[in-house]
Amino acid sequence: MSNTPANDTPLTIAGKQYASRLLVGTGKYKDNEQTRLALEASGAEIITIAIRRTNIGQNPDEPNLLEALPLDRYTLLPNTAGCYDVDDAVRTCRLARELLDGHKLVKLEVLGDEKTLFPDALQTLKAAQILVDEGFDVMVYTNDDPLIAKELENIGCVAVMPLAAPIGSGLGIRNPYNILTIIENANVPILVDAGVGTASDAAIAMELGCDGILMNTAIAAAREPVLMASAMNKAVQAGREAFLAGRMPKKRFASASSPIEGTFF
Amino acid sequence: MINILLNGEQTSLQPNMTVSDLLEKMGLQDKRLAVEINLDIIPRSEYQSTRLNQDDKVEIVQAIGGGQHRIKALKPTQ
Numbered sequence: 503m504s505n506t507p508a509n510d511t512p513l514t515i516a517g518k519q520y521a522s523r524l525l526v527g528t529g530k531y532k533d534n535e536q537t538r539l540a541l542e543a544s545g546a547e548i549i550t551i552a553i554r555r556t557n558i559g560q561n562p563d564e565p566n567l568l569e570a571l572p573l574d575r576y577t578l579l580p581n582t583a584g585c586y587d588v589d590d591a592v593r594t595c596r597l598a599r600e601l602l603d604g605h606k607l608v609k610l611e612v613l614g615d616e617k618t619l620f621p622d623a624l625q626t627l628k629a630a631q632i633l634v635d636e637g638f639d640v641m642v643y644t645n646d647d648p649l650i651a652k653e654l655e656n657i658g659c660v661a662v663m664p665l666a667a668p669i670g671s672g673l674g675i676r677n678p679y680n681i682l683t684i685i686e687n688a689n690v691p692i693l694v695d696a697g698v699g700t701a702s703d704a705a706i707a708m709e710l711g712c713d714g715i716l717m718n719t720a721i722a723a724a725r726e727p728v729l730m731a732s733a734m735n736k737a738v739q740a741g742r743e744a745f746l747a748g749r750m751p752k753k754r755f756a757s758a759s760s761p762i763e764g765t766f767f
Numbered sequence: 768m769i770n771i772l773l774n775g776e777q778t779s780l781q782p783n784m785t786v787s788d789l790l791e792k793m794g795l796q797d798k799r800l801a802v803e804i805n806l807d808i809i810p811r812s813e814y815q816s817t818r819l820n821q822d823d824k825v826e827i828v829q830a831i832g833g834g835q836h837r838i839k840a841l842k843p844t845q
Binding site for chain 1: 773774775776793795798799800801803806808810811826827828829830831832
């Protein structure tokens, strides 16, 4: 499981502390059992869920994911996956809050384009304002524009989540300098969300100083999801420790590691 | 009988059914759900006292596994 390094503070979102900086989505797995095992291997404490119509009449006894998971271990983060406008996103969050007995933490995403699944920045800002005004704790998916990220923070979002690359693309962090700028200017947790493909991508994000990472496809679409979940768990910890340790500077030329005095040749 | 739109499907019901009655009829009474009628969310405490009327647009939703899918979102029913 995840441990907070000695010189670190736990990830704190909306006043609650978490030992794990890896957040995981629950979609795209083979079945509920694989989902359960992957989540466990990941060490994640926050997991995202979607809100959808109940199957009526077709299969009312179909095993529901939430019934297969040890819910006391996880904080559920309902998201607005698939929403392309403000109304749908806000409506989804309100339904999620009702469904989960007043649970206020939500992940907001308002998509702008079906091919890239990039967030619609203007709609996202509007939806965020409405949700914050209604008392939600909003973690918000956004692009890597530092101005938009800061504005979402100013609106009152509890965490800002810039994408590394398009959802499900596995391309890794496309623009590390933008992510770095966002992190340096932020007073709320910054979690990279979307586009991570493999363990090194996760480590790189943490080395930039991200407070956490959210991923789904990187684990679910791996050949061995449970093993990848374990890799991601370690990568997030390794990246965080490297960040806290403070890396050496990059140099143009070599710098020998062994002394010259005492050479016998 | 009255007709309602239930999760996008035309459905016939006995008149004067409550939300509780409907959930029981569907075998959903013990599930973790949210119910919306004509875009208004019905609190759980009001399921027993809220009746369904002709032409109501009802959505019954639940939490499912999801990261980011291209599934159709809830559309405001017309």
